[in-house]
Amino acid sequence: MTHDGAGGATRVALYAGGFIGPFGGGMVTVLIPELRDAFDVSSSAASVALTAYLVPFAALQLVSGTLGERFGRARATRVAFVVYALASLWAAVAGAFAPFLIARALQGAANAFTTPLVLAALADATPEAALGRTMGTFAAVQTAGVVGAPLVGGLAGALDYRLAFVVAAVAALILAWMSPGGGAARQRVKAERPRFVEALTPRTRWTAAAAFLAYLGVTGLGVVVALRAGDAFGLGPTERGLLLAGFGAAGVVAGRPAGGLTDRRGAVGVAVVGAAGCVVLVPLLGIVDQWEGLALVWLVTGVASALLWAGLNVLTVGAAPANRGGAVSVIGAFKFAGNALAPVSWLALYDTSAELAFAGAGGVCVLLAATVTRAGRAAQTRA
Template structure:
């Protein structure tokens, strides 16, 4: 029955997928307004993004395992309540420093919800449909990331606090809804350890996620530089062009999830890496703006192939600590995206084409090599 508590909770899983990246990116378009409120420059106000993302990525190295120990449902509900409390802290912050502390609280709370939502989703669907479910999850994450600057900017036209009111209310609603329970097998579950999350196969999947996310979605800034340097494109059109990757990911994630179920996650990750490498070379070589934009937009498809494929591979391979494993992979994914803006620009400034060829080579060569094989005795998601 579509209105049953189980169906509502499952819908809550997808809503939680949207909330995380939406809350992280909500401040992107309101930096001048934040700066004006707290008496800092727009440049200094960008610290509100780091204050959210850095604790989020660091805490996720262990948050999934801790959440599995405490219980997924309980941890996610508490995480939403802490998120709502931190959001109130943002609304009422008397100083800039207090606001940053509250943003860090949002990031920490999100670190305890995102990986456990993925694990709960994997436990709530049939293994044969896991890719489809994760495709939906990934599309809503992309939607949250893509829509956050727009919604934040519109709210800031009136009062930036309105966006945070919405965040707080949604977090409270999701806390009331909760998540599907882990099931009741009648057996005592072993206490998850960090070692069970930091398995070699999980770390290798995390390396793949770091390269895939860093060398595709994380290269938006480099595409913007090329559009400016090679074609003198203004800021507005550049921003519009960059949204193509996210929109393509949103529109195709559901289809990609079905493909992962049919072909297997490893094959889809390899296909995504090779296709993404070709499109990156196209972005670097394209002689016209429309062709650069077309290649970048199409890159949203291999980006989702890698993301959904890696998540399916980790969550579908067993191991007894699904939340901890996917938490490690997601943390390494964000480490990769954080490293790209520091590592790639020097290459680009030395040789603009090399700025795209090097990430393309990492995708084409390192991803297929680093991709983990099935563990002995474990289920292989690439086999029916």
Template sequence: MTGLRARLPHAALYAGGFLGPFGGSVVISMLPEIGADTGVTAGTAATTVTAYLGVFAAAMLFSGTLGARWGRARTVRTAYLAYAVVSIAAALAPTLQLLLGARMLQGAANAFTTPLLLAALAGLVPRVRLGRALGLFGAMQAAGQAVAPLIGGIAAEFSWRWAFVVLAAAALVLAAIGLPDTLRSDTTDDTTARLRDALTPRVLRIGLVALLGWGALGGLGFLLAFRAEDTFGLTPAQRGALLTAFGVAGILTSRHVGMLIDRIGARRTVLLGALSGAALVVTVGTVPSIAVVAGAWFLAGLASQCILVGVNTAVLGDPGGNRGGAVSVVQSFRFGGGAAAPLVVTPVYTADPAAAFVVPAVLLAILAPLAMPGPVKPGGTPGSTRT
């Protein structure tokens, strides 16, 4: 029993990775029910997704730095408690406006958990095994994204509000478990952490790759849903099954991607994911066979993990202070790319459906290799890289 209690906080580090994407995506499959209950259309109800992700991405620009100042363990536990409270508020919201406010607060609370959990993992795991640890964290994030529509759909069979009750209960459990004892000491925190220490040229370049990697891969799921209906005539259930393949690939492969990073390095793995992902996005958007599209979308989930786990490893594996702030900035860029993709790409799809897939793929293939920095030289600073 003592051994189990000692292992629970370590397991909670990974479980926290599940909660964020799950909370962001849980409403996707129950938008018609939310709309009917709050007196709006399903399209208007979709703003509950944007409300969460937009605030989530914006708050992560500084949440890692503030969390380091306030103390990781204290900040994470407080954020979980706040997440639970606003989840109950969402469950009780009588109007869409109040639901949107609760969703925004959910995103803000989540922003004070994800980057700090990643930084905590970096503090626990030896550098040579960091890739596989972050790979497991990535698998939990992929699992959250993959199962959220299913759980939301089941809850909506009774009442969509129960999905938020589940979120509140999960957050309370995670708050009770907390962080491992080795991370509860003030020695793991940095009361002098500054945002400008995280906003270095190297971190911003890695953040750009994260933005491209998510915006041009996972962020195009909505676009594939459009094509699945317009070109192949799939039903909503069939479209949902098709989109789930991306997250399933992340669950199955993230751990192996982390092991690959430990062997060949973060930059090479990111470039492998960017180039293969670009080719797969073009396939998803142009090939007239639904079987080929489904297979390519699954493999795109693998390519996405190469990029996302790779950028996290690159920034957390660097020497120097405020690693929590640095990974927070990179995660902000990542989810900002996902939030911007519908606004940027939908008009292109209206004009030319194939171009809506090809243009992001080309940007990913060209800009990611140019932006992704190499590893820091031994004894160097985070701004110095090998050529």
């Protein structure tokens, strides 16, 4: 991947930095029974391990990018990876549930700094002509983190759940040593001292709205899809997990080609095509009458999502040139908010009618397509 001018080792580290964010959040999803037994708590209490990570991860992203730009990306990412590694080791050795939750919160706080700064650094290291492919690859890597986290967590849990945290700590220390972030960008940041308000351009605001809608109407539907697979077709947990994995697997495979298409056809056009595909596909999830059809539609929706995010990521990194990291983190915060709201919103409708829930999500995708178009037209001016 040397076509875009970045060093090979640095590029690998940047992509790996994108992987570890969703991986750190999702690896405990399958470890709830092990955590429940290890700390002698209820299943609902053990699930707080997810919340403890996600709340600081989401909240701090509103400002983490700007803070990282001010202190220097290389320094901020290095410190964040070290903190993440120490927090992971603390989680591995914690003998009580409260210290374990504190360690999880520190993991989430650290990853709030790594993810936006890594994406901003990738954008700085990539020529404009290759930006789409790089952003598509980054989206594929993040999707791989989402898909791989339960797998690695499950393998570790079969032996000892602590191994998952030890592996995460070792990976973070390696990334800290490789220091993704870029010296040139660091010197520029020191000279300019970006401000938070410089991240809030019109394009940032519209792209943040689009990211919120993309997770609300598409990515966040996984729990509803799984519920319908069980209720309508009687699929067990293993079968439901495999069905859901199709969405992520499609995103991993399609991410880089979708990015290449973005380079050729433009970010807005490709993202709108992806959103339009979701307008058609998402309502079908509520009316297909066989589990094979549900699995196929969800897989193709993953391809449409890859197109959507290849374009949205390009819009994200170009939203605020004066404070790129700040804009990326603000948009990331809204993306997570959509993900958090989706299960609450659609499950309430699902209790009334599965068709109504998925039709509502399809309506959100219509609004998403319009919002992406507006984000493309928005000027990249300072707030």
